[in-house]
Amino acid sequence: MSERLLLNSTSVPRLPRHAKLRFDRARDCWIINAPERVFELDAIAGEVIQLVDGTRTLAILVDELATKYNQAPRADIERDVTAMLQNLADKGFVIA
């Protein structure tokens, strides 16, 4: 790594090797395991993170969520999802 990653609609986000996603039955939520850290994801973040698998662009990912949650405006979903993933990217838990 040598430059700050800035996500945009064409980025293809994925988790880096050190971050492992899994559903934890004991805590009943999705979690990301990373060195010295455990992220417990809320229900919405859990939905989003499952689509972060290195196959979808951010735009496609937002489209899928917009179809699924059709009561929310796409622009709002895009803003929230981008902010959430950028936050994880700044901490090194999402790469593209």
Next chain:
Amino acid sequence: MIDQADAPANAQTECAAATGTSDSRNRLIPYAVLCELTHRCPLQCPYCSNPVELERASREIDTDAWKSVLSQAVDMGILQAHFSGGEPTVRKDLEEMVEHASKAGLYTNLITSGVLLTPARLDRLRDAGLDHVQVSFQDTESENADRIAGFRGHAKKQEAARMVRAADLPLTVNAVMHRQNLHHLEDMIAMAVELDAERLEVAQVQYYGWALKNRQAFLPTRDQLDEATRIVEEARVRLKGILAIDYVVPDYYARRPKSCMGGWGRQFLNITPAGKVLPCHAAESLDFLEFENVTERPLAWIWEHSSAFNRFRGTDWMPEPCRSCDRREIDWGGCRCQAFALTGDPDTTDPACEFAPQRHVLEMPIGEAGGEIPEFVYRRIGNG
């Protein structure tokens, strides 16, 4: 340990403030188990967090006992297994344990000095499912680093860090900083970037065990510390998205104590080479506690019912001013080992808190900080 709060974690002792999660029966679920596979280590760091009474190899529990511990950990809802020591790579069965843990679903982390690593071994560990490696450094300059470690290993460590990245494993550089190397903090940050680490952990010496014997040799001055904090803050902005830096201010200069291990018996279990289960790696310094052994009792029973885990769990044990303080479930009254080491009273507020009745015990060491540097007492069996 739990992020959300975004607080720094410190490999040497402590973790982010969090209250922990409970299951449907309202029992606490631990997050991680620290497996101290051995106390054997070629290095002799004078700030080692191992107890002053080191376990000998003949007392180490065997592969099957460790595997059983790891399986039980998964059943308890534990998410991570950290393999440390001593130097965990002296155990030839490390791969077997990593594979067992990884297959069971645990996130696996190796905490090593790196001096015994080879590319072939790293490949085997990666193939066994190892998720992450932490390599510790004593300094950036080999002469000083080797003097601190009591071992000629600095060059080998740099090589090991490169091997970790060559094996495509993620790397954290661990640096324990103190008055004899803080002036190289900027170089340490640059070295972590150059080694392609994703994380740098700037830990401070925690003063109990071996480190308490060497306190005057390690405790930085307030000015050194302020400079270090400035450097870290600047680097965090500059290296955002490139290198994550965890940084913990030494207790002695803090106004509030750190939440030790996220609270006693709330998030972690530490298992010694001989199989004793501790609430924290330093807990054996509380010599009045009795620790259960994994060869004699189920891990879940020990976590839930053992006297050692319940002795300082929650807030009932607390004295004033903690008992009525609104931070009592944030820092949990601070470190019990530190309170005991500094005052002789394990039930008193950690002197690192400005409200502590025994705060004055820090005046002497802080007053002497920056004075003459004594010789190290090196970590060796028989030197305690």
